[in-house]
Amino acid sequence: MTLKQQLTEDMKAAMKAGDKHSLGVIRLINAAIKQKEVDERVELDDAAVVAVLDKMVKQRKDSVTQYEAANREDLAAVEREEIVVVERYLPAKMGETEIVAAIQAAIAQTGAAGPADMGKLMGVLKPKLAGQADMGLVSTLVKQQLAG
Helix, strand or coil: CCHHHHHHHHHHHHHHHCCHHHHHHHHHHHHHHHHHHHHHCCCCCHHHHHHHHHHHHHHHHHHHHHHHHCCCHHHHHHHHHHHHHHHCCCCCCCCHHHHHHHHHHHHHHHCCCCHHHHHHHHHHHHHHHCCCCCHHHHHHHHHHHHHC
């Protein structure tokens, strides 16, 4: 079952169960996916859906930070609850040791030798690790590996 099919099934289940919170978030996810498909005139595969979900989580984390800075804990809590629902559909996050192993494999594959090769290395890593790792952490670890 594709991720889009899973979302549709979960939306039906949320409707039947009367889970308005999950239903609303799943509808937001489906709308974001549909918007991307219409904008780009393509059918999104699971990898592209994961990218949309990642973007949604990032947006909500940014919102939480801004709401907390404005002392609006009520709104920050709503965003955190939405993050929990969206993250149900993301693959499990990789640990730091798994990320380092992927970086070392990519270094061996590309022959990257120093900081100048970071772009080439990130180009190989980004599609492999999308949705599974925080790309900010990946970037930091790549810099450490190339410097060391």
